[in-house]
Amino acid sequence: xxxxxxxxxxxxxxxPAPVRRNTxxxxxxxxxxVPVLAYAETGLAMDGRLPxxxxxxxLGLGSFVLLAHLSVRRFAxxxxxxxxxxxxxxNGLGLVFIWRLDKARExxxxxxxxxxxxxxxxxxxxxxxxxxxxxxxxxxxxxxxxLSGFAALVLLAVPAFFPVRAxxxxxxxWIHLDGFSIQPGEFVKILLPVFxxxxxxxxxxxxxxxxxxxxxxxxPRGRDLGPIVVVWTLSxxxxxxxxxxxxxxxxxxxxxxxLYVATERTSWVLFGVLMAGxxxxxxxxxxxxxxxxxxxxxxxxxxxxGAGVGQIGQALFALGSGGALGTGLGQGHSWLIGFAAKSDxxxxxxxxxxxxxxxxxxxxxxxxxxxxxxRTALAARDPFGKLLAVGLSAxxxxxxxxxxxxxxxxxxxxxxxxxxxxxxxxxxxxxxALVAVLLKxxxxxxxxxxxxxxxxxxxx
Amino acid sequence: xxxxxxxxxVFCMLLVLALMIRANWVQGLDASALxxxxxxxxxxxxxxxYPRGDIIVGGNxxxxxxxxxxxxYKYRRAYVNGPMYAxxxxxxxxxxxxxxxxNVEDPILSGNDPRLFFRNALDTLTGKQKxxxxxxxxxxxxxxxxxxxxxxxxxxxxxxxxxxxGAILGLVSFPSYDPTSIAGVTSDFATNWxxxxxxxxxxxxxxxxxxxxxxGSTFKLITAAAALETGKVTDIDAPTDSPDPYILPGTNxxxxxxxxxxxxxxxxxxxxxxxxxxxxxxxxxxVEVGPQRMLQEAQKFGFNNSSMTIPVxxxxxxxxxxxxxxxxxxxxxxxxxxxxxxxxxxxVAAAICNNGTLMKPYLVxxxxxxxxxxxSQTSPTQLSQATTPDVAAKLQTMMxxxxxxxxxxxxxxxxxxxxxKTGTAQHGVNNDQNPYAWFVSxxxxxxxxxxxxxxxxxxxxxxxxxxGMHLAAPxxxxxxxxxxxK
Numbered sequence: 019x020x021x022x023x024x025x026x027x028x029x030x031x032x033x034p035a036p037v038r039r040n041t042x043x044x045x046x047x048x049x050x051x052v053p054v055l056a057y058a059e060t061g062l063a064m065d066g067r068l069p070x071x072x073x074x075x076x077l078g079l080g081s082f083v084l085l086a087h088l089s090v091r092r093f094a095x096x097x098x099x100x101x102x103x104x105x106x107x108x109n110g111l112g113l114v115f116i117w118r119l120d121k122a123r124e125x126x127x128x129x130x131x132x133x134x135x136x137x138x139x140x141x142x143x144x145x146x147x148x149x150x151x152x153x154x155x156x157x158x159x160x161x162x163x164x165l166s167g168f169a170a171l172v173l174l175a176v177p178a179f180f181p182v183r184a185x186x187x188x189x190x191x192w193i194h195l196d197g198f199s200i201q202p203g204e205f206v207k208i209l210l211p212v213f214x215x216x217x218x219x220x221x222x223x224x225x226x227x228x229x230x231x232x233x234x235x236x237x238p239r240g241r242d243l244g245p246i247v248v249v250w251t252l253s254x255x256x257x258x259x260x261x262x263x264x265x266x267x268x269x270x271x272x273x274x275x276x277l278y279v280a281t282e283r284t285s286w287v288l289f290g291v292l293m294a295g296x297x298x299x300x301x302x303x304x305x306x307x308x309x310x311x312x313x314x315x316x317x318x319x320x321x322x323x324g325a326g327v328g329q330i331g332q333a334l335f336a337l338g339s340g341g342a343l344g345t346g347l348g349q350g351h352s353w354l355i356g357f358a359a360k361s362d363x364x365x366x367x368x369x370x371x372x373x374x375x376x377x378x379x380x381x382x383x384x385x386x387x388x389x390x391x392x393r394t395a396l397a398a399r400d401p402f403g404k405l406l407a408v409g410l411s412a413x414x415x416x417x418x419x420x421x422x423x424x425x426x427x428x429x430x431x432x433x434x435x436x437x438x439x440x441x442x443x444x445x446x447x448x449x450x451a452l453v454a455v456l457l458k459x460x461x462x463x464x465x466x467x468x469x470x471x472x473x474x475x476x477x478x
Numbered sequence: 479x480x481x482x483x484x485x486x487x488v489f490c491m492l493l494v495l496a497l498m499i500r501a502n503w504v505q506g507l508d509a510s511a512l513x514x515x516x517x518x519x520x521x522x523x524x525x526x527x528y529p530r531g532d533i534i535v536g537g538n539x540x541x542x543x544x545x546x547x548x549x550x551y552k553y554r555r556a557y558v559n560g561p562m563y564a565x566x567x568x569x570x571x572x573x574x575x576x577x578x579x580x581n582v583e584d585p586i587l588s589g590n591d592p593r594l595f596f597r598n599a600l601d602t603l604t605g606k607q608k609x610x611x612x613x614x615x616x617x618x619x620x621x622x623x624x625x626x627x628x629x630x631x632x633x634x635x636x637x638x639x640x641x642x643x644g645a646i647l648g649l650v651s652f653p654s655y656d657p658t659s660i661a662g663v664t665s666d667f668a669t670n671w672x673x674x675x676x677x678x679x680x681x682x683x684x685x686x687x688x689x690x691x692x693x694g695s696t697f698k699l700i701t702a703a704a705a706l707e708t709g710k711v712t713d714i715d716a717p718t719d720s721p722d723p724y725i726l727p728g729t730n731x732x733x734x735x736x737x738x739x740x741x742x743x744x745x746x747x748x749x750x751x752x753x754x755x756x757x758x759x760x761x762x763x764x765v766e767v768g769p770q771r772m773l774q775e776a777q778k779f780g781f782n783n784s785s786m787t788i789p790v791x792x793x794x795x796x797x798x799x800x801x802x803x804x805x806x807x808x809x810x811x812x813x814x815x816x817x818x819x820x821x822x823x824x825x826v827a828a829a830i831c832n833n834g835t836l837m838k839p840y841l842v843x844x845x846x847x848x849x850x851x852x853x854s855q856t857s858p859t860q861l862s863q864a865t866t867p868d869v870a871a872k873l874q875t876m877m878x879x880x881x882x883x884x885x886x887x888x889x890x891x892x893x894x895x896x897x898x899k900t901g902t903a904q905h906g907v908n909n910d911q912n913p914y915a916w917f918v919s920x921x922x923x924x925x926x927x928x929x930x931x932x933x934x935x936x937x938x939x940x941x942x943x944x945x946g947m948h949l950a951a952p953x954x955x956x957x958x959x960x961x962x963x964k
Binding site: 416 | 549
C-alpha cells in the first residue's frame, strides 16, 4: 500500500484521489486503544485493579477492527478513511460503558450485557465484511427497490402482532423470541433508503417538474402527492399501532430528506414538515402513550408521589452531575436511571462519567460520521448512489438527534438506541452494515474513473 | 442534486450543534439546580459512601457508622444511647434528612468543610478514603444521665449550663426516640418514622430547645431583677406595699390571687415573696416597673431572640411588647403570653449565678479533623449583661432562701450553696389541664458552678401535687449533684 500512496503523491496534480488506507489503519490503532484504556480506567476506579478480561477484550476488539480494515483494503481500497475508525471507536466505547453498567448491582436483571454486546459487535463486523466482499457494486441494490420496500413494511408491521412485554414500556418495537429480542425497526433504516432511492430515481422528474407555482412556491400536483401521503399515513399507523414515535419520525424524516434531494424542491420539505406536525399533533391528542411522553418531556422533574422523578429526570440528574469533566469512569451513579440505562439512556452514563466534554466528543464523532456520509453523497457519480448515501447518512444523523435529544430533554423521548454505543444487537448489526454500504459508495465515488483521473480539487 | 445535499449536510450539522448546545445547557447552566434537586439521590449516596465523623460526649463517641454495603448506601448512621442523646445529636437519615448537630455540623461531619479542603485534597492524592471530622460537645455525660433518669415516666425537658462559660452540660428531652431507628431507607425505618411523627406525645420534639412553656413563677426572678435595678425595691428584706389580693389595674375589680391562698403575702418583703412565690407582690412590682422596662429586662436575659444558635437553632422565648398594665401584671408572674424554652430559663439562672453576666450558651466545644487536629474551638463569649453584680447578689441571696426555707427545699444538697425558684404554670383553657412544673436553680461548690432548668409537663401525678418542688426540683438537684460530685 505504501507504494500506491507514494505513487499517488508523486503524480499528485494529475493522479487519482489518495487511497488513505494507512491513515485509516493508524486511526484504527487509536480507535482500539482509547476503549482499551477506558476499560482499564473503569476497572481501576471500580475494583482497584485492571479488569481480568482486558487482554481478551483488547485483542478481540483489535482483531475485529483489523479484519474490517483488511476487508476494506481488499474490497473497497478507495473508500473514505474516517468512517471505519469512528464506528470502531464508538462501538468500543459503548462496550466499556455497558460493561461499567453491568457492574452496577442495581441493574442486575440485565446482566451481563457487555458480553452479548461484544458478540453482537463481532457479528456486526462480520456482516460488514460480508457486505464488503459480496456487494460488488452497490448499484445492484437498485434491482431490489420494491423488494426492499416490501421487506421494510413487513418488518415495521411485525412487532404490532407480537405481544408487548411488561419491560417494553408500552412501545411495540420488539419481537421477543425466547432468549433474545429483535428490534426490526433498526433494519428498516437501511431498507427504506434503498427503496426510496430506487423509487425516487424513477419518479423524481415527474415530482420535480410537474408542479404549479403559487406564492413563490412550487406546489406539487394533487396526484403527485400520492407517495408522500402514503408514507405519511404509514408513519402515523406505526405511531398509533406500535406507539413508537421514534421510528415514525425517522421513517418520515428519511423520506422527506430524500424527496427534497431528489426533486430539489423546498416546497416538499415545507409540505412534509406541515403534514408531520399536523399528524403528530392529532396523535398526541388522542394517543395516551404519546401524550405521556410529551408530558414527561415538558415536566421531566415532576415526581410521582413516593416514586421520585421519571427516567428523563434521572437522565438529566446524571448529565447534570457530570458537569464539565464528569465524575470519572465507573464513579458515577447513572444506574439510577434504571431500565434501559444501557440502551436508550446510555448517553446519561457518558454525560455523568465523562462530563459535557465526553458528550460533545461523542457528538462530534457522530457528526463527523454523518458528514463523511454526506460528503460521499456529493462525490458519488450516480443519482442512485447520491440518494442512497444521503438517505443512510440522514437516517444516522436523525437517529442520533432523536435519541440524544430525548435523553437530554431537548425533544420528547422516544425509544431508540444510540448508534454503535447503546446495548442492542439489531442496532449494532444494522449500523455496521450501514457503514459498509456507505464505504462501498465512497469507494466507487473516490475511485478514479477509467481514463478520467479525478482532479485534486474535486477529490472528496 | 448537490445543492440540496449541501443543505442537508448543513441541516445535519445543525442537529448535532443543537444537541451540543442542549448538553451544555443541562450540564452547565442547569447542573447546580439538578444536583440540588430533592429527588436526586446522588447527594445522599455520596454522603453515605464514607464514614461520617463522630459526635463526642465526654470523650466517647455517641455516633457510629455501620458498614452496610447496601445497594445504594455504603454506610448507615447509628447511635450509642440514642434516645438520651437525640436532643443533642439529632438524626442523620438516608431517607429523612437530618436535624440538630447532625445537620448544622454537617460540613465538619461530612468532611466537606472548606477548612478541611487541604486534608481532603491530600487524601485524594494518597488514595485514602475520605472521612468526616469530629464534633466534640460540651455535654457532661453524668449530668445528662441524671436528667434522663429523672424524667423517666414523665414528659418534659432539662437543661444544664456552666454559668461561667455558657457551656451546655446537659440537654434532655423526654419522651425521646432512637435516631438509629430512622437512619435507613428500608420499610422498617419508614414505619418507625411514621410512628414517631404521628405519635401524639411528640417524641421527636426537642423540648429543651424547640418547645416554649409559660414560665410561671420562675419568671418572678426577672421581675425581681427589674424591680431592684429600677429602685422600686432597694432592700429585699423591707416590707413591700402589696395588697392581697392585688386588683389588676384597669380592670373592673379582677383580682390577681395567690396560688394557694397563702397567708404572708400581704406587704411581704421581696425575699419572703420569692420564697412563698407571691403572685400579688410580683404582679404589682411588674406594673410599677412598667411594660417597657419589663420587656427590656426580659430581653437582657435572652427573651425575644429569634436568631440564637448554639449552633443548633433555638426557638425564641416570648415576652410581649405593647401590653396594658393588667397584661403586664400577668406577664410579670410568667403567665399571659410569656413563654420560655427550658434553655431560656437555664440562662436566667446562669446569669444570676454568674453575677449578672449572661454567657452565650454553646453545645460544641471543638471541631476536629479526622486526624484529631483541632479545627476550631469555641471560646466563651458574653451574650449580655443581664443585670448588675449587685442585683445578681441580691437575687442569689433570695434564691438560696427559696431552697433553704421556701418552695425549693427538695433541691438542697448538703455542703453546697444552692439557689432555686419553683414555678407552676397554668396550662390549657381556664387552667383545665395539668399545669407545668418548673424548677430553675444554680449550685456552686469548689469553684464549679452549674445552672439548671427543669420543666415537667402534665405528669400522671394528681393535680394538687404538681409543683416545681415535687416534680422538677429533685431532677435539678440530681443533675447539679452529678456535676459537682457531691
